[in-house]
Amino acid sequence: MNPARLLLSPLWLAQLATGAKNFSKNPIIGSHRLNTRGLHAARVKRAHALAWKRRERLARLIDPADREAFDRDGFVAKRDFLPADQFARLRDAVLAHRGPARDMVQGDTITRRFAIGPELLREIPEARALLQNPDWRGLIRYAGSFDQEPLTYIQSILSHVRTAAPDPQTHLHADTFHPTVKAWLFLTDVAEDEGPFCYVPGSHRLTPERLAWEREMSIKAPEGVDRLSSRGSFRVSRDELPGLGLPEPRAFAVPANTLVVGDTFGFHARGPSVRPSTRVEIWAYGRRNPYLPWTGLDPLSLPGIAERRVGYLWGFRDRWKRFVGQPWRDVGDKSPTER
Structure with a gap:
């Protein structure tokens, strides 16, 4: 056996776990052999069982109607989320903001992020008010199944910024094998044909059909699937949805001041944009070890x-990008809107 493999096997x-x-x-x-068995x-089943138990303990944080919608669909969408005057101040401050940014280029699209950290919170107090909003906090915690603060950013999606292959995020996919949460408070109107967020309702549920599909994908991986699926973010085609008992994706072509919170184990994607467009949002993301039985106790x-x-995360990746990537x-x- 290769000595390096022997040393890494405990890790x-x-x-x-x-x-x-x-x-x-x-x-x-x-392992093809282990996944065939x-x-x-088994990892998927255990992670989902624990997530739903944690959600039971967090259900008090959200409105019963929102819980019903989430449990059924895998997302909650709330128009006019903030009072109009508060939203207008937040939107205007974010769109006027200029500060340190990070870009990731995928295909013909740039995703740009600004960290919502201490400096930005001082500059835009409306952002702090949003992060302290009980509905924002409760929905993110219930969907993510943990009482934890998410990572939060100003995010821009700038489509058709260069001649290249289509954005890979337009392919329906699950982020990982266990429940996780992402949230979008749209600061600009989102048109049907300008890259709306899309989600397959009900695809967050671990049905027998979905579990069988997960097993089949794991047996094919890593060599028999695409590059992103081999990394654990399984791609699915629209043609496969009926066999999984799932409907067509819903596109969130919505006005500004709409909040969407979803479980990204559910199949989702960025809709195609037929022209150069810019989408600006407050974006939050939460993921934790799925096998923890408790909801809180998060020092971070x-x-x-x-x-x-x-x-801290960006700095760590900058320093160790040779090993962890950046x-x-x-x-x-x-x-946010600069091209």
């Missing part, structure tokens, strides 16, 4: 740490 084994998902980098997670399926959510995590390029001071 690969330990990752089975975490959210590790990369079939191409972990030969145990990516149900390894991946403590005040003074939570709002600095994005900066897809987010420092582009200096930008505005």
Whole structure:
């Protein structure tokens, strides 16, 4: 046996008890023999069972109607989320903001992010008010199944910025094998043909059909699937949805001041944009070890740490990018709409 593989085998084994998902980098997670015998399926089942138990304990944080909608669809959409005057101040301040930005280029599209950290919170107090909003906090916690602070950004989607292949985020996919949460408060109107967020209703549920599909995909991975699926973000075609008992995706062509919170184990994508367009939003993301039985006890959510995590994360990746990669390029001071 290769000595390096022997030394790494305890780490690969330990990752089975975490959210590790990369079939191409972990030969145990990516083992054809073990996945044929149900390894991946067992990890999926256990993670989902624990997530729904945690959600039961967090249900008090949200309105019963929102809980019913989420449990059924995998998302909650709320128009006119903020009072009109508060939203107008937030939108105007964000669109006028200019500061340190990070870009990631995928195909013909740029995703730009600004960390919502201490400096930006001082500059835009309406952003702090949003992060303290009980409905914002409760929906994100219930959907993510953890009482934790998400990573939060100003995010812009700038489509058709260069001649290249289509944005890979337009392919329906699940982010990972276990429930996770993302949230979008749209600061600009989103048109049907300008890259709306799309979600397949009900695809967050671990039905027998979905579990069988997960098992089949794990057996094919890593060599028999596309590059992103081999990393644990399984892609699905629209033609496969009826066989999974799922409907067509819903496109969120919505006015500004609409909040969408979803479980991104559910199949989702960025809709295609037929012309150059810009979408600006407050975007939040939460993911934690799916096998933790408790909802809280997250030291990274403590005040003074939570709002600095994005900066720490970017700095860590900058320093160790040779080993961990750094897809987010420092582009200096930008505005959300600058191309």
